[in-house]
Amino acid sequence: MGLELYNTLTRKKEVFRPLKEGQVGVYVCGPTVYGHSHLGHAKSYVSFDVLVRYLRYLGYATTYVQNITDVGHLTDDADEGEDKLAMAAQREKMHPMALAEFYTQSYFEDMDRLNCVRPTISPRASGHMTEQVDLIKTLIEKGYAYEANGSVYFEVAKWADYGKLSGRNTEEMLSGTRVNVSAEKKSPTDFALWKKAQPNHIMQWSSPWGMGYPGWHLECSVMSMKYLGTSIDIHGGGLENQFPHHECEIAQSEAVHGAPFVRYWLHNNMVTVDGVKMGKSLNNFITLKEAFAGCHERLSQAYEPLAVRQLILNSHYRSPLDFSDAALHAALSGYNRITATVIAVRKKEGSAPEGPLDEQTNRELDQFRETFETAMNDDLNTSVALSVMFDLVRLANRLLAKDETTQRTLNAVDSMFRKLGGGVLGIVRETYTADRISAAEQNRLAKLVDALMQERKEARERKDFSEADRIRKTLTESDIAVTDEADGTSSWSFK
RNA sequence: GGCGGCGUAGCCAAGUGGCCUAAGGCGACGGUUUGCAAAACCGUUAUUCGUCGGUUCGAAUCCGACCGCCGCCUCCA
Structure with missing residues (x-):
C-alpha cells in the first residue's frame, strides 16, 4: 500500500498519486516576516518538512516551494486596516524591506536549528510584482474581477465553486455580521486582488490601476503556479488559512487557468x-x-x-x-x-x-x-x-x-x-558535536574535567567514596554526567 | 451567532467496528548491574477509552443526548 494523505478538499484520506510519475510539487504557505518565528511556525513547518522528507524517501523527485511574505498586506479587507510589516518597521525604526530581510534570516536560522530542509525555492512576494499584476489583468479580461477606485476585486459571485474547500457558502457568509462592507465592492464577499495605496503607505508599487499593493491571497497563487505549474500536487498550510486564504487562492487560480489548482490540500492543526x-x-x-x-x-x-x-x-x-x-x-x-x-x-x-x-x-x-x-x-x-x-x-x-x-x-x-x-523524521543527526561551546573552550573545559576525574579515580582507588561522590556531585551540577564502567574505568560527557 | 475538532493511564500520545484483556514516550515503583549512583536491560503501572442511553453477535471505535475543553469564522502556521 502506498502513501495516503488526508485531503481537505474531499475530507478523507486518499491514495497519493502525483501528476507526473516520480515527481512531486509541494507548495507550503510561508511566513510573513515581521517578527521572530514562534512555536506555531515550528509545528507547521516541521510537519511539512517531514512530508517532503518522506516523499523523497519514497523516491519522488520533490520540488518544495515555500513563499516568504515580505509585502505588508492590510490586516483586514476593509478600507481601513493596519499593515503589520509597516507597523513593525515603524516600531523598530527600519525600512520595511530591511525588517523583512532581518526576519527572513531569523526564520531560516530557526528552521535550520529545527533541522527542516531548506525549500527548493523560497520566492519573495515583493519579487513577483509583475506576475501578480499580470494575473490580475487576466482576471479582469476574463470577467472575474473589476476595478473600483484604484483597487481591484475578485467577484465571488462569478465563481460557482467558491467555498468548496472550506465548506462555506456565500449566502451564509452574507448573513454573518463580521464581514466588513466596503462601498467599493459589489458584494461584501468579494476580496481584494489589488489595493490602492494611500500616499503614506510605505510599500507600494505602480500598476495599471495606479499606485498600490497586491491583495493578500495573490502571491501564493502566482508563485506556486510559476514554479510548480498550473496544477500542483500538494499545497500545505495552517488550518486557519483554509478560509479565506486558500479558498481565495483556488478561486483566483482556477478562474485564470480552468485547471484544478491543487490536487491535495493538507492542513495542519494549531498549537496552544x-x-x-x-x-x-x-x-x-x-x-x-x-x-x-x-x-x-x-x-x-x-x-x-x-x-x-x-x-x-x-x-x-x-x-x-x-x-x-x-x-x-x-x-x-x-x-x-x-x-x-x-x-x-x-x-x-x-x-x-x-x-x-x-x-x-x-x-x-x-x-x-x-x-x-x-x-x-x-x-x-x-x-x-x-x-x-x-x-x-x-x-x-x-x-x-x-x-x-x-x-x-x-x-x-x-x-x-x-x-x-x-x-x-530529522531527529537523528549525521554527526554529534558539542556545538553549544567552541572547540577551544571545550578543550580547556575538558582539561579541567579530566583533572577532576583523575582526582576521583584516585579517591575511589583508596575507597574514599565520600570524596569520589563529592567530585561527581560537583560535575553533575555542572551538567557533566559521570559514568563508571564495570572494569573500573570512568568516563564523562556533557548532558 | 455560524462552522469544525477534541475528551484514552499521574502527564504527553497512537489506535476509530473483532488481531484492543488499548502502541510508544515521560514519570513512578520493583528487579539485574554498581562501592553507591547514572545509563542500560527485565518487569509492574488503563479489564478500560468524559457521562448516560442506543445500534450490533461484537464498540474506545457507529448513532443520540448531556457535560467539559479547544479552535476557526479577522493578518495569523
Whole structure:
C-alpha cells in the first residue's frame, strides 16, 4: 500500500498519486516576516518538512516551494486596516524591506536549528510584482474581477465553486455580521486582488490601476503556479488559512487557468500553550529563539531544538498540539535517550568484532522498517513512526550489551537510525558535536574535567567514596554526567 | 451567532467496528548491574477509552443526548 494523505478538499484520506510519475510539487504557505518565528511556525513547518522528507524517501523527485511574505498586506479587507510589516518597521525604526530581510534570516536560522530542509525555492512576494499584476489583468479580461477606485476585486459571485474547500457558502457568509462592507465592492464577499495605496503607505508599487499593493491571497497563487505549474500536487498550510486564504487562492487560480489548482490540500492543526491559544496578549507567546534559549517565564530551561521537533512529531499533524514546559521536558528526555543510544552505537562500531550480520537482528530491522513505512503511509502517522525509533533504541541497547555483536550488525542498526530517524523524521543527526561551546573552550573545559576525574579515580582507588561522590556531585551540577564502567574505568560527557 | 475538532493511564500520545484483556514516550515503583549512583536491560503501572442511553453477535471505535475543553469564522502556521 502506498502513501495516503488526508485531503481537505474531499475530507478523507486518499491514495497519493502525483501528476507526473516520480515527481512531486509541494507548495507550503510561508511566513510573513515581521517578527521572530514562534512555536506555531515550528509545528507547521516541521510537519511539512517531514512530508517532503518522506516523499523523497519514497523516491519522488520533490520540488518544495515555500513563499516568504515580505509585502505588508492590510490586516483586514476593509478600507481601513493596519499593515503589520509597516507597523513593525515603524516600531523598530527600519525600512520595511530591511525588517523583512532581518526576519527572513531569523526564520531560516530557526528552521535550520529545527533541522527542516531548506525549500527548493523560497520566492519573495515583493519579487513577483509583475506576475501578480499580470494575473490580475487576466482576471479582469476574463470577467472575474473589476476595478473600483484604484483597487481591484475578485467577484465571488462569478465563481460557482467558491467555498468548496472550506465548506462555506456565500449566502451564509452574507448573513454573518463580521464581514466588513466596503462601498467599493459589489458584494461584501468579494476580496481584494489589488489595493490602492494611500500616499503614506510605505510599500507600494505602480500598476495599471495606479499606485498600490497586491491583495493578500495573490502571491501564493502566482508563485506556486510559476514554479510548480498550473496544477500542483500538494499545497500545505495552517488550518486557519483554509478560509479565506486558500479558498481565495483556488478561486483566483482556477478562474485564470480552468485547471484544478491543487490536487491535495493538507492542513495542519494549531498549537496552544498551557492549554490555550497562543497570543501576544495572553502572555504565553513563545518564540523559537526563546524556547531554544529557555528565556521565557513559562519555561524552566532551554530546550534543544530537536527535542522541540520530537515533541511535534509525537502527535499527529492534524491534531492540535499543546506546548507546556512538562511536555517539552518529557520530549527532551526521550530525545536524549535516542541520542545517547545512537552515539553509543557509532562509538562501538569501530571496536566491535568482525563477522556477519546477525540474522535475527536483520529480521527485526526489516520489521521496524515495515511498521515505520506503514505508519507514515497512513497520512504521516509520525507518532507511530517515532515509537519505532524507541523500539530500535531498545534493540540497539541490547546489542550493545553483548560483546559478540558484530560491526556489520551495529552498522545495520546505525543505518536504520540514519535513514528513518535522520532522513525522514530529522531527529537523528549525521554527526554529534558539542556545538553549544567552541572547540577551544571545550578543550580547556575538558582539561579541567579530566583533572577532576583523575582526582576521583584516585579517591575511589583508596575507597574514599565520600570524596569520589563529592567530585561527581560537583560535575553533575555542572551538567557533566559521570559514568563508571564495570572494569573500573570512568568516563564523562556533557548532558 | 455560524462552522469544525477534541475528551484514552499521574502527564504527553497512537489506535476509530473483532488481531484492543488499548502502541510508544515521560514519570513512578520493583528487579539485574554498581562501592553507591547514572545509563542500560527485565518487569509492574488503563479489564478500560468524559457521562448516560442506543445500534450490533461484537464498540474506545457507529448513532443520540448531556457535560467539559479547544479552535476557526479577522493578518495569523
